Amino acid sequence: MTAADMHERALSATGGAPEAMRARVLVVEDDPRLAAFLDRALTRAGYRVELVSDGLTALAAAQAAPPDVVLLDVMLPELDGLEVARRLRANGGVPILMLTARDGVGDRVQGLDAGADDYLVKPFALEELLARLRALLRGRALAVAEARRGVLSYADVRLDQDTREVTRGGRRVELRNMAFELLAYFLRNPGRVLSRRELLEEVWGYDFLGDSNVIEVTVGHLRQRLEAGGEPRLIHTVRPIGYVLRLEGSTA
Secondary structure, eight states: OOHHHHHHHHHHHTTTOOOOOOOEEEEEOOOHHHHHHHHHHHHHTTOEEEEEOSHHHHHHHHHHSOOSEEEEESSOSSSOHHHHHHHHHHTOOOOEEEEESOOOHHHHHHHHHHTOSEEEESSOOHHHHHHHHHHHHHHHHHHHHOOOOOEEEETTEEEETTTTEEEETTEEEOOOHHHHHHHHHHHHSTTOOEEHHHHIIIIIOOSSOOOTHHHHHHHHHHHHHHTTTSOOOOEEEETTTEEEEOSSOOOO
């Protein structure tokens, strides 16, 4: 059974139950069969869908009618998904869920560095795709609804939840969306070992474990940004549980 056949079977299994979200999703996918499946599946789930097949058209569509979330393939004609993500991120904070056929950690970090909030490796289950879209939209709604929240700090790291600026030892650290929220959660819980399940539930809003490798990838991205000036490690791995924010020692 091909991946497309699996998708068709999953679509039938949903029974057409609407999620009644009516959020607008910009789907950027050049595979006609997968694009058609995503269009039907997301429409049936209650989303409004705009479908484009190349990077340049995606940027034009996002500028003409800003979407609530972008579902973005990496391999695209005209302009690849990584560059599309960079340009979308430079112009705003729309959540980006990247679709990739590459499952290496390095490839996923590239996507986060480009500005994606989350990624999903092909072939994927429809239920997981819908769960991740819901999580991204919930996170965006919370960010919009929250009033001023103040500053979080630990050691030489300072995170302003209002201006969404992060510094380490006075050095500006560029973080976007889920990476920013993950660091904020660590800063709210210094010295406490945080399990992968807790991080998925509290930061991403997943109601199931799903692909827990998203934690590894995002932590790797955070470490890279926080240690870019040669600073010592703050986010440590505690095997087999999860991670901890602490100043002394390195167990990773």
